[in-house]
Every structure is written in C-alpha cells, then in structure tokens.
Amino acid sequence: MEKIQIFDTTLRDGEQSPGASMDVEQKLEIALQLEQLGVDVIESGFPVSSPEQFRACKLISENVKNSTIAALARSTEKDIDAAADSIGKAARSRIHTFVSTSPIHREFKLKKTPQEVIEMTRKAVRYARNRCAEVEFSPEDATRTELDFLCKVLEVAIEEGATILNIPDTVGYTVPDEYAQLITTIRNRVPNIDKAILSVHCHNDLGLAVANTISALNAGARQAEVTINGIGERAGNAALEEVVMALNVRKDILGLETGINTRQLYTTSRMLSTMIGFPIPRNKAIVGENAFAHESGIHQHGMLSHRETYEIMTPQSVGRDTTRIVLGRHSGMHGFRKRLAELNIIINEEELKRAYEAFLKVADRKKEIFDEDLFTIVSEQFGTTTGSLVLEYLQFHSGNTSVPTATVRIKDQQEIYEEASTGDGPVDAAFRAIERALDITATLIEYNVQAVTPGKQAMGETSVIIEIDGRRATGRGSSTDIVEASAKAFVNAISRYRLLQEVVHP
C-alpha cells in the first residue's frame, strides 16, 4: 500500500462557495475536527484577503498540532508575507503559492507573456521558500495549459525549492483518462520531478472531480486536494469523504491508503453542513440520508439475506449507525415482516398478508411509512378500539398571581374526553388535565422543546418520552404556542402507547 496525503481545502477553496463563509471561531472548530479526522494538511485560508482571514489562519496554526497548516498566496511578496506571518506558529507550516499558466488566463487575466509567468513563478517560489520550509506551487488552470509550457513552469518551481507540485483542474474541464495521461507525462518529462510530490486539485463542473482525482492518484499523484461535502468554487471540489472511501473500498485494485479515520467522516460532514447551512442531498454518496437506506423489496430481501448484496461498505465504517430498511411503496413482504418483528408486532402469516395489503394502500399515498404508521395500520386491521387521539381543544390560564389551570378536550374515533386541572405551571396543568381526561397516569421521562423556525413567530417542537405501566412511548407536537406543542406531544405519546398496547406482544 502506498500512502496518499489528504490536503483539505474546505477552509479555503470550500469557503469560496457563495454562502459558505465561516467566522473565525467556526473555522477553528472545523480545523480541530479535520485534525481529528486525520487530515495531513489543512489549508486554513487566504490570509492576505482580510484581517479576519489572517486571524483565522493564525488561530488555527496556534491550536492544531497534528496536521500541517497551509495558507494560500498569489505570487506576490505581500501575499506570501501574509501567509508566512499568519501560519508561522504552526507545528508544521506550508506556503501554497500559485500563478495562472493557461493561455486564456495569461492573456486576459494576468496580461503576462509566458516568459513573465515563468519569472513570476521563479520569484514567488524563491521568496516563499525563504519564508517557510515547505512550499507548494500550483500552476492555475493547468489542464488548459500547453504541455511544454506547463512542464517548464513546474521545472522552474522545483528548481526554486517547491516540493509539492499541484496540478489543478481549475475549471473542472478534464476527464479521467486525459488527466491520468497528464500526470504520467509530467512524471516522464519534468527532469527534476523526483524532488517533488505531485498533487491533484479537481473541480466538479462536469461532475468528474472525484473520478479525475482517483484517476490521477492511480497514475502516480500522491496528494489529493479535497473538501468536506465537496464544497468549493461553482460546482465544488472533489469530496474528501468520496475520495477517501473510494481508495479504501477499492484498495484491492488501487493499492493506495490514507491516514483518515473514516469513522469521523459522517460527524465532520454534518458539522460543516449545519454550520454553513448547506443541506446534504439525500442521495449524496457516503454521507447522504439515503446512502445506506433501502426501500425496494428486492434490495431489502437481498440485504436481509446478506448485507453485501447491496452495500459495499458498512455504515459504521464511515461513522453512521446502521443500515436503514425504509418501508415505502416499493417494499416487499420480507422487509415488511422484518420491521414488524423488530417492533414486536407479532401477527400470523394470514394477518401479515392482510396487513401488507393495507400497508400498500397507505404506501401508495405516502412517501415513507414510519413506525407510527405501522402501528396504526396494524391496529386498524386487528386492534379492538379507537384509533389515534387528537387534542381538539386546549385552554389554559396562568400568571404570577394566579394558579395555573388548563382545560382539554381530546377525541378518538369513538369518544370525546374533557377535563380540567391545576398544576405547577401551564404545561404541568395541561398534562394533568390530559391524564385525568383519559384516566391514565403517565410518568414524564424526558421533555425537550426547540424552535424549528426562526423569529418571534417561531414554531416550537416538543418531544416527550412517557412511561405507563413500565412501557415507554414517545410523542411529538408542534405549534407557535409552547404549551400547546407540549400538550400535543403528550397526547401523541399516550396515543402511541395505546396503539402499542393493542398490537405489541408483551
């Protein structure tokens, strides 16, 4: 196995995605998580660009101990000084400097001749090398650069002391075979290439960033520049979690490994997604909601017979709980039977067939069938009573000089239950009134309230766990009024308890 260095640029290229900006403390939090993940190099930012960027790079350098800290710089002394000054305190630091090399960038962006670009490269790498022991150089837009010229620029960068040469596919233009060929050619043509490590940095404009990265690593590149969740300019960069798991799962043919603790992948992905407010698509590889979920009957049957029929890695290997067998309109009898058994709903084969038919009717109308739906389906078929409870009416009164009081009206398919009670506060009064109305005593085991929408009119969501006669049930309720949300959650939990009583064997 040969080792691939993982260079994470979430905090630099990733942060360049519109909407992904993080403040200094957030960047530090991500950097510390990247260190936990086992990333070899953390590109902490582009320090010349603002005082806050500079501060973030500095703070990260002072706090991260086990990863090299890199900072980006154009080929100017001012940028290189900012990079060197910001990361100087890191245990291991690296200046990453770059110059555009492609004709279109040279002519229209830099307005420089090829010879001038070579001189910019020479001076920048030399200057950076005087300020930092480790220098990485990137010829920006390498994949649209004339091959001879590209090789010349790389040769000069190595002469001046760059030990990591990055070959960026800046605009996501290349395809896997072409990119592998480019890496092979550079390895064969640049005379001093043995003094440097080749790195790859792929953008996803054609959805090929991960494929191109793997192809280049297979051709001899030994550093991959990647971001968590694939965030980055435009369509993003190659996703760290996808590259790492591709190398891991296919080590049989690639013979490459990384130092990443793959069990930290999911946590890292969720942390970033929540922090910057970029939701992860359900079908995203490795970390998406559906990556280890199976709804179709044939797949569920296969999975229940042998996990590897439809999964090439375990959810645990990337830090997730378990495979999910999701019930929906595509599910078959095997998956349905298994879920009922897991819920302790024991019915005979004849009843199972009837329940499955009822399930399919609901599944045709509903995207996903939750456990609660299963209880309802089965209890409607074989239960004896009542259906779900609904809180129809809630009135409460409280204040700092009066005794909190609540009145409730609850109904099921057969009856209406009404009662009133006092309590230690409005929520307690509502819970006691509900218990009285339903003639039940429930112990409140857990009670959580959270705002699910922002602002003064926020929707509050309440969840409770109650215990009745040694059996627990959960309930949820939401409303702009927190007492109402709580009462709904309590009624919902009692309702689930009643369904459980009807269909679950002790």
Ligand SMILES: CC(=O)SCCNC(=O)CCNC(=O)[C@H](O)C(C)(C)COP(=O)(O)OP(=O)(O)OC[C@H]1O[C@@H](n2cnc3c(N)ncnc32)[C@H](O)[C@@H]1OP(=O)(O)O
């Ligand atoms: C491919 C990449 O991802 S490269 C990284 C891109 N990231 C960013 O740009 C984010 C941070 N950038 C910034 O904060 C700002 O753009 C700064 C501070 C770097 C520069 O800001 P400004 O001085 O106002 O210049 P502006 O961004 O408008 O234009 C870029 C300038 O850099 C020059 N430039 C671009 N790349 C390089 C380079 N590698 N070396 C030297 N100069 C360069 C351009 O020619 C242009 O020069 P000009 O001002 O003389 O015309």
Ligand SMILES: CC(C)C(=O)C(=O)O
């Ligand atoms: C600075 C370089 C590596 C870059 O981000 C790119 O070319 O995409």
